[in-house]
Structures are given as structure tokens and as C-alpha cells.
Amino acid sequence: MLSLIETLTGFAAIMLMLSLLVKTLTSVVKNQADYYSDNLKHEVQRLALETTGKTWDALMQNPNTPDWARNIHWERLGGEILTPAYMGWFLKQLDQNARVFDLDTRLKIHVANVNYAFQLRMKNLALALGLGLCLFGNINAFTIWKSLYTDQQLRATFSGPYADKAATLANAQATQGTDPNKKPTQDELDSQIKSLQKNMRSFLTDVSFGVGRIWRTNAQNEAGNEKHSAEFFLYEFLGSLLTGILISIGAPYWHDILQALAALRPDKANA
Numbered sequence: 001m002l003s004l005i006e007t008l009t010g011f012a013a014i015m016l017m018l019s020l021l022v023k024t025l026t027s028v029v030k031n032q033a034d035y036y037s038d039n040l041k042h043e044v045q046r047l048a049l050e051t052t053g054k055t056w057d058a059l060m061q062n063p064n065t066p067d068w069a070r071n072i073h074w075e076r077l078g079g080e081i082l083t084p085a086y087m088g089w090f091l092k093q094l095d096q097n098a099r100v101f102d103l104d105t106r107l108k109i110h111v112a113n114v115n116y117a118f119q120l121r122m123k124n125l126a127l128a129l130g131l132g133l134c135l136f137g138n139i140n141a142f143t144i145w146k147s148l149y150t151d152q153q154l155r156a157t158f159s160g161p162y163a164d165k166a167a168t169l170a171n172a173q174a175t176q177g178t179d180p181n182k183k184p185t186q187d188e189l190d191s192q193i194k195s196l197q198k199n200m201r202s203f204l205t206d207v208s209f210g211v212g213r214i215w216r217t218n219a220q221n222e223a224g225n226e227k228h229s230a231e232f233f234l235y236e237f238l239g240s241l242l243t244g245i246l247i248s249i250g251a252p253y254w255h256d257i258l259q260a261l262a263a264l265r266p267d268k269a270n271a
Contacts, residue, residue, distance in 0.1 A: 003155065009261040010148045010158030011141075012254050013166040014207055018139065018243070019251035020169055021203060022130045024196045029125060031189055037074040039117045040081075043110040047087065050106065052095040059094045066093055082111050131244035137204075137211055140239030141246060144210035154209070162206065163258060169199075170255045 030036075045056040052059065060070050081087070084104045091098040133139070148155045204211055214236040247254075 003149070003152075005261060005264050006155045006159035007145065007148045009163050009258065010155055011145055012258045012261060013158055013163035014144055014210075015141075015243075015246055016166045016170055016251055016254035016258055017162075017203055017207075018130075018134075018247045019249075019254055020166070020173060021196070021199055022126055022133060022247055023173070023251055024192065024199070025129050025133070026122060026126045028189070028192055028196060029129065030122060031192070034075050035121050035125075036114075036118050037077065039114050039121070040077060040079070041074040042117075043114045044081075044087075047106065047110050048091060048094060048098075051091050051098040051100060051103075054095065062095075069094060079111060079114065082107050082114070126250075127244075127248045130247045131241070134240045134244035134247070135237070138214040138236055138240050139207075139211050139243050140213070140236055141210070141243040142235065142239040143213065144207065144243075147209045163262060167255065167258055167262070170251055173251075 048054075048056055048059060059065055081090075084107060087107060088100045088103055091100055091103075148158060214233060
């Protein structure tokens, strides 16, 4: 029973660490692509169409449209512009006949659309990056589980110090928090990329027993023969696919599981 709890704890710690890596990678891609500003721009332009009856391009071609409206830096803006007072003034600048009555209700819909579209794109991005990372890196949940279950020393390490390390890193990321409305500076982005690279190298070193077997030059030798080679690659592919799906659940889920399992460890229970 103890060996199973330790295996589950170590496995959850590894899945948590992978989830944190994917979360950071997703944040880097999001900051580079600036999804939030893209969704914000789309909803503001839709609101302008609803209130003026004119497309954004038509409004920009109007000679009475202020020059600053034609040169908006959407990446510098955030959800704070979607207020009745500001948008009422903004829409009137675009078209004096804009129907700005009951703007508060309309804005609530558009703010909800901005947030929903952003969160959906982030979830899809995280899933795609998680699957890509696990498939390309051949991170196999089957091999990780088997290695932990059969190797007592490995199991003790990953259910103890490594689990504590993963939980500490998860707590640190949770307290940092991120504002989707704020685009990070280049220095902050460079620091984030360096941190991702460091954590990725650390993960690949620590969990080398479940990573990259399919890319090794002796993969065919491990498979044994040509018949088993197909089975070997299928095993690695399905294991990597499963890992990508598991980590797509999210770091908070694995963190909660890790905390629950840690409470069952004898050293924790007696503390």
C-alpha cells in the first residue's frame, strides 16, 4: 500500500512539474502573440458596428475621424477601456450618430466575450503545446509510472524531495499571478524564457527515465526486432499522447492531488 501511495505521489509531482512547464510556455507564446489585445480589438470593432451601423474600415475612411483613432496601439490597451463613460465618448468621436444609450448592458456582453475568447484560446493553446511537448519529447506516462513503481530508490526520491520541490514551485507561481491586460516588457519576457529553459533542462535531467526513448539511436535494439519495433513505437506514441492529455487537466488539479497524497505519507501524517 505504501509503495502505491509513493508511486502516485511521485507521478503526481512529475505531472505537476510538466503542467507548470506548459503553463509557462503558454504564457510565453501568449505574450509574443498578444491574444488579449487581439480579442479586445475585435470586440471594440464589433461594438462600433452595433452602435454606428458602420464597419470599422468605413469609420476610419471618414475624414472626420480623429487621427489618433486610426493609429490605436491595441497592445497598450486593456479591459479598462471598456467602461460606459470612456466608450460613450470614444464612439461619439467616431460617429456623432452612434447609439450609445443602454451602453452599460452592451459593454457587459462585450467584456464577457473578450474574457471568454481569451480563456478559450489559452486553453486550446495549452492543450496544443502540452501535446506537442509530450509527443515531440516522447515523455511517456507509462514508462514514468512503471519506473516509479519498480524502483524503490527512484520512488522515494520523487515522492519526497521532488514532490516538495514541485509543490514549492507551484505555490510560487500561484502567488506571482499574471495580468492578461498587461503586456510584459522585453526584459520580463527574456527572463521568463530563460526561466522556462532552465526548468525544462532540469526536468529532462530529473525525469530522464521517461523521456526520449524513441529518439535514441538504440531504439530499434530496445524493441528487439522488426515485429516488436512497431509495438515499441506505438507504445511510446500512446504513452506520450496520454501524458499530454493528463497535463492538460492543469497544474491546480495535480497540485491538489499532490497535497492530498502528501498527507497520507507516514512522515507527514506523524508530523
